[in-house]
Amino acid sequence: MEFLDSEIMKHFMHSAPVNIFFKDTECKYCFVSEICDMVSAGENGSIVGKTDLEVQKFSEIGKMYYEDDKKILATGEGSQYINEFLMEDGKSLYFEIKKNAVRNENGNIIGIVGIVDNVTERVRLEKNVEELSIIDGLTGVYNRNYLKYRVEEKKKQLIFPFTVIMSDCNYLKEVNDQFGHEYGDILLKIVAGTLKEEIPEGSPVIRMGGDEFMILGNGITEEKASELMTNIQESLKQKSKEKIPLSLAMGSYTVQDKDFCFDEICHKADMRMYEDKKRTKADEGVEIIE
Known part of the structure; x- marks a missing residue:
């Protein structure tokens, strides 16, 4: 040439x-x-x-x-x-x-x-695909993939005090058994929507699977977490229907600085949530088999 x-x-x-x-x-x-x-x-x-x-x-x-x-x-x-x-x-x-x-x-x-x-167009498309992969299709909140793809990135942007709130629906199994899974799905959607309404912006709500939800509370103190959980319970109580009783077992754990193990505080919040569930069942005369 x-x-x-x-x-x-x-x-x-x-x-x-x-x-x-x-x-x-x-x-x-x-x-x-x-x-x-x-x-x-x-x-x-x-x-x-x-x-x-x-x-x-x-x-x-x-x-x-x-x-x-x-x-x-x-x-x-x-x-x-x-x-x-x-x-x-x-x-x-x-x-x-x-x-x-x-x-x-x-x-x-x-x-x-x-x-x-x-x-730009390629990256935007990739981000849209990733965003879809971390959204729970039923409730519209984040799913477990959020923890896989975003938590390490978000750890750099945490605002302290930082609080993890764990929650579990108290009556999902009963609703599914008595009225069918379509009513159970409605319960989950209402719970997820209530959590998004009550939790401050910047604190992601994650459906961990089944009827369990996690909240990553940026800048939320232990006292604020307690207030939020009370507000959530009251809001759910007002939204309850005869066929769909709305109630959560909830527990939280707060850290003050970046020197913490994420899995450990999730476990501690989860244990407090389970203690709350045991108290609720005990009040109703239901035995929990561990």
Whole structure:
């Protein structure tokens, strides 16, 4: 194939379906096929001769790009990642960046070549699929997958004191046995809706399976948790029907700082919930067989 001269090569690169860029050994742009809205091109409309520290509108991302460039130049190892840009309208744009070191015929690193691809639609679709996978189809609250996919991420955003509230429907089996599972489903929907109504925003409600629900209480003190549980019980009592008695066994456990074991506080809240269930059954003269 006939060798392409530099001008023709530029036409090819400007027509590429992704944004192509070259940088020198000082992390400065030598070429970029497209100037996007995420950078400040200056009066001459160009970012050539500048680093990401100078041109990125999001300074933290500019710093991260620059440090990544220096690492590539030092090690010769490429990189690949997706960055989120939160826009003024509250929506996010996502760009995937891939970069490799460029070596000359002697094996010396002489710069960086990279591409930038707008993957916003792909990421949004992936997030929608993930969101569907963590929502309980019957009640509309989160399901157990939430703990699998989100808890480690959310631990970094916890507000202390932090409280776990465990709850279990007292009469689901009786409702199912006497009136059918369709009434049991109605019971679960009402309970889930009540929990969402009473629990402050930012504290996820999770259906753990069957008739058991968990609440992750951000910024909820032990006293506040007790008040919330009382309010929930009162609200359920008012919503009870003859065929659908609404009542929860509930228990909570509160920690004051990040030095805690998540499984341990869930277990302690669960034990307190079980003690509450035993008291309820004892008041009704029903024996619980362990």
